[in-house]
Amino acid sequence: MLSLYGTEISSRLLLGTALYPSPAILGDAVKASRTEIVTVSLRREAAGGRTGEKFWSLIQSLGVRVLPNTAGCHSVKEAVTTAKMAREVFSTNWIKLEVIGNHDTLQPDVFGLVEAARILAADGFQVFPYTTDDLVVAERLLEAGCKILMPWCAPIGSARGPQNVEALRSLRGHFPDTPLIVDAGIGRPSHAAAVMELGFDAVLLNTAVAKAGDPIGMATAFAKAIEAGRAAFLAGMLEPRDMAVPSTPLIGKAVFS
């Protein structure tokens, strides 16, 4: 079991709720993935501060825990205000904190992120910070009061998979007891399996499932890959070797050439 701020979670897949062909397909994908946590953007679905009540009730009817996020916030103030709104709307202290530094690539502003995390943690929020794979930023986030880290493995929506495996390994090595969730950049199930094999605790996805030809089928595929990666990590994998090493003994072979 994975413990996130004291809540026991058995599925290691977290799913975003944007960009699906329809709410019905979103619902079926959530069921197929057996995820227990979905992220919801307060800003993305809001128009002039008002939101689609029926869309919320569809999300709530899925019976999963909601992790609201501050997607689209470009400043500390904006992110803090959005987090507080989300706490009211969803009655949860959980917040996936995003402070965007670059409008085009949606790269996190790690300076603003640390500042916003400190403010929100002091206000009783349980912060899930969306960050880069930078080790020092990770340390600062933990100092600010975060008990979970959500590093990217590639830019959001890029579907490129793990770009800097050494940085991800380094994070895992430095923070063995902190839940680490890879958020953003996953394109296919093999990417998810790869980061789970590195020992990451969970994976958060959205576009890779929502924009797949068959989102429900892809949700199932990711669930299996994430389980496989986790099981492989726990089972212990062989390290690569420079030489071929046959699994059958050479001694006793009839002909040596």
Added chain:
Amino acid sequence: MKALVKGAGVAGLTAAYELATRGAIVTVADPCRDMTRTASWFAGGMLAPDCERESAEQIVQDLGLDAADWWETVLPGHVTRAGTLVVAAGRDTSELARFASRTNGFQTLGDEEIGTLEPDLGGRFRLALHFVREAHLDPRAALTALRDRLERKGVSFVETEPGWTKRFDVTIDCTGMARAKADMQLRGVRGEMLILHTPDVSLSRPIRLLHPRFPVYVVPRADHRFMVGATMIESDAAGAITARSMMELLNAAYTVHSAFAEAEIVESGVGIRPAFPDNLPRVTRNGDVIQINGLYRHGFLLAPAMARQAANLAFSQNTTTEHNHEACH
């Protein structure tokens, strides 16, 4: 047969046409005399079953294939059959590959072919998909002409619903979002659009600009006017267009052609699309009331098929009550 059609948006008018053509005496009731408060008024008017397949289910493509023929037959001269051109900015060309892998019925064009087909876009895009069998119309001209056509056929239009609905053999409810209070499954999906005017751009067909987060289309209308749309926001708030949405729409138009930077913004509009959870339309019957609803972003594309289904139900000899006949399931 005497039929009452409630709602004079695209669903109501197409249903009225199908019923009247088959011999029914039809009355259309809508409190809005000028149609500018219907979602249909803000539609793009693309008859694009092949492009829509990118995000919609197969049934949308199947039901939409005959739409251009229906509109051309009913309103000769209103339909332009020039296909749809799908483009992407240079850095988003992988979106074209993704779009192509989800759709069919297109030809891949290089920059020279793009320039031949759509001279004003020559040299602006290296790669495009041309969906050859698609068409478009001007929704406002089409709605107005269809209403005239119906009046000439003897259909009467009233603003207040007749109190004596018992006089009607069948009622077709096409009131869209007005049903959302009574039908918990029906929700609104907000769409914001702009109309731009510039003599510096000429286009012959709808241009879809792919973008990972914000796909947008530009549809040419008469007199160098262009409809730019449309946002898809999970909300039924009907307030004016937001600054963010306007910036995104204008950015998209500017990406299609830089001369849009100098265009006049003639109008901004907001329509609330009625949608069911699967984003598919439904024709349902309960006693002598037939509902057409949930046309979502496919009003002009799917209204003819829904109207035919509703007319079939209305004229079916089967008098037993049929609950929740779902057109798409």
